[in-house]
Amino acid sequence: MNDHFSSCTSILVGKNASTDHSILIGRNEDAKAAWPKRMVVHAHGSLSREFVSKDTGLKLELPANSARYTATPEWTDKEGLFEEDGINEYDVAMSATESAYSNDLVLGFDPLVKSGLNEEAMITVVLPFIKTAREGVKRLGQLIEQYGTGETNGVLFADNNEAWYFESGGGHYWVAQRIPDDSYAVVANQLAIQEIDFDDPDNFMFQPNIRDFVAAHNLNPDPDGFNFRHIFGTANRSDAIYSTPRVWYGHQMFNPHQCADEMPESQDLPFIVKPEHQLSLLDVQSYLGSHFQGTPFDPLAVGKDPRKGKYRPVSLAKTQESHILQMNRPSGINIHWLAMGVTAESTYVPFFNGITDVLSPYKRGKLPSQDSSAYWTFKNAGVLVDAQMHDFLPQLEEVQHQLNQAFIRAIAKVDQEAPTIQNMAKRQHYLTEQSKSLASLALKKYRQLTAQLLTQLTDYSPLNFDTDEKL
Template sequence: MTNKLTACTSILIGKKASIDGSIMIGRNEDAKAAWPKHMVVHQHGELGPHFLSKDTKLAIDLPGDSARYTATPEWTDKEGLFEEDGINEYDVAMSATESAYANPLVLGCDPLVESGLNEEAMVTVVLPFVKSAREGVQRLGDLIAQHGSGEVNGVLFADNEEAWYFENGSGHYWVAQRIPDDSYAVVANQLAIQEVDFNDPDNFMFHPGIQDFVADHQLNPSPDSFNFRKIFGTADRSDAVYSEPRVWVGHQTFSPQAAQSEQPESSELPFIMKPERKLSVLDAQAYLSNHFEGTAFDPLGKGPVAHKYRPISLAKTQESHVLQMGRSTGANIHWLALGVAAQSTYVPFFNGITDVPAPYKRGKLPAQLNSAYWIFKHASVLVDSHLHDFLPLLEDVQKERRAAAIQLIKETDAELSRYTGDERTTFLNRQSSNFATDTLNAYKSLALDLITKMTDYSALNFNTDENL
């Protein structure tokens, strides 16, 4: 197993389920509370012909020139790259991975492979070499079938037409399901795909030997159907506390009538759901920022069950992203919130950019305040110090930045048709960079305001009688 197993939360939204016809895939990358990330844009042909994993030592020959793509790697590559998420020049988006778990019965028959393809390398060896979401699913599936994997994972793909969710449930065997256009899915550290229709290639892809594998090893508890989650996955007490409530709160948010009888610890929550209203990119961001606010389970509350369940947004979030595809009005968008999603701001980076501002390319240990990651984290920990007094100030900045982001996108969309070639690239670079820089400046100003206010909270303070 990798030294850094992330525990994430994901959302996928079909184009007819969204308010603007776009397709969205998003995920929180959760590992450590202080573990910096940064953003890069890899240029076309940058990767070279071979890849060697620092995590598992897996060596892979890469198929031709790599495409340009965005990514958010670790601050150190000592244990691997962990590029995690991005959009390539062919408008294919990928987010990897949603860590999951398989049951011992399955793993006894197809064990995990220590020298296989793990999370840290998946984006790097797949995203730069595919021209559609389906190609992404097939390439990842073929690589895992050939080399194996040391982890059980879920991986998100999207292009301008559709979104797919991929899962490998053992060392080599995998399935993937297309998200229906009118539906969404939320996933939280469990194998999620349920009934697989092997006669529906439009909506399902799979390892060619998976049916025989399950039959030969007598793994299916309900032979009249093929429920991938029940065959390969887990449904124990840790799932009920750690994973299922995050799926439940998504259903309560987007499908409250259909989900009104659902319980937060249920192991039968559906994978695919239809929203009861059209969903915007801000809805996707709000889900990834959710910490059970408005319920008794909010860890910011003080009731007896305030810390009963693991929230979606938490201190260990390194970055959160929403990859918005199929935008008919303009360029697709890589939305990135560095640090804790609930206390950060999603910054839109238009696909087609060739660079990002210097602070977004920085992020190391120890902390450095010329890094975007640490600028967001700095404001976050200051707010935490006096949450009741300071949270409204943070929320004011977030609201202003959200509205400014929507305004930026509308202005960019309206102007984009005027530009082609290098001028288009320059325009998208400028639009993305200016907003990203303005957002950092807003958080720097917030941090200074918080520090100023905190000076009066000192334990050494003393109320002097003005008559003395």
């Protein structure tokens, strides 16, 4: 099984729960500490009609006329593409996947399918062929019903109207829930969706025979209702240490009063929550870059508190990339935000939807490290900061603040200028060049930071010696 089936943390924010009425879906892609990612833009109609998965061997005939879409594939396709996240030309966003686990009882009656549709292929066979988030849920669900899946996963969808969270359970069964406009959800490697209302098609979608399957095998542990998490998911000690604390921390960030009584290891944390204040893009970035700051569990905290590092943090050394797909922006220009490497030590760079190309370093990424790769530019700075975290972190954070402010100013200008460009080809060129310029600025700042840290680090050698100047 591929190493990707191990991690990730996700967040979804409805349009009335955000400060500017954006719909935000984001995720940390966690797998290996050194496993480069790239960014690509697939042109309209560029995909082959036949798809063969290098992960499972699944063969599919794809529809004609694939849409243009952004994606972040692996540095090698030896084990598959793992395109992970993107926005297509119809302003539909998709992020796949949030790894989760089904319980043994469910898997006994509906085993995972080794030759099925897995994370590796989901973006590639779904995102280029949908025009709404609901269409994405429907297409992915139908593919899993027909071909099965070898993993239990959560998948995020959004368009300019709504956000959906999709979860598979077992080899063929699935449900999906619309995120209410006034709410958010954070998910961390557990099946998250709770009660399903089968009479509410506006807010729930599901495999048509799922109720019959559950009834036939007596899978429902509750006397009433249909709680997908209870029926299909897990709630063990591993979940309490690895998964639920990240959900708890998200609630503490956005609902510190309402959720004050929640505990990190609780197995009953709610999936859907209304925030106590409107969430900004920076709030979402902060959550995905978090590591239990302000709690005894922060692995970076000073001191020897035995609780330090007890729980798996949101931001992890094994994060390959983190993304936030920002839809329904007031200007109509949506943004694929991408942070290469460790989220807490990287910076989210904006790529405007409609671009036709990305800056060359973002297309590169190999093993071992290469100076010309954007992935390695951000990773290298993070590794140097790790060497002397408490001395060097303030310098990194200052660069992050500078870039955030520069991006906000630049986006405001693009929001004014781009809509005035009527010719579509010229507008695409403008958005592409603006995205390249901002990506170039981020790389420049991080390379300068790396040079500065490397210079300072030379004086931290254990071979240093305080010489008596009188000698």
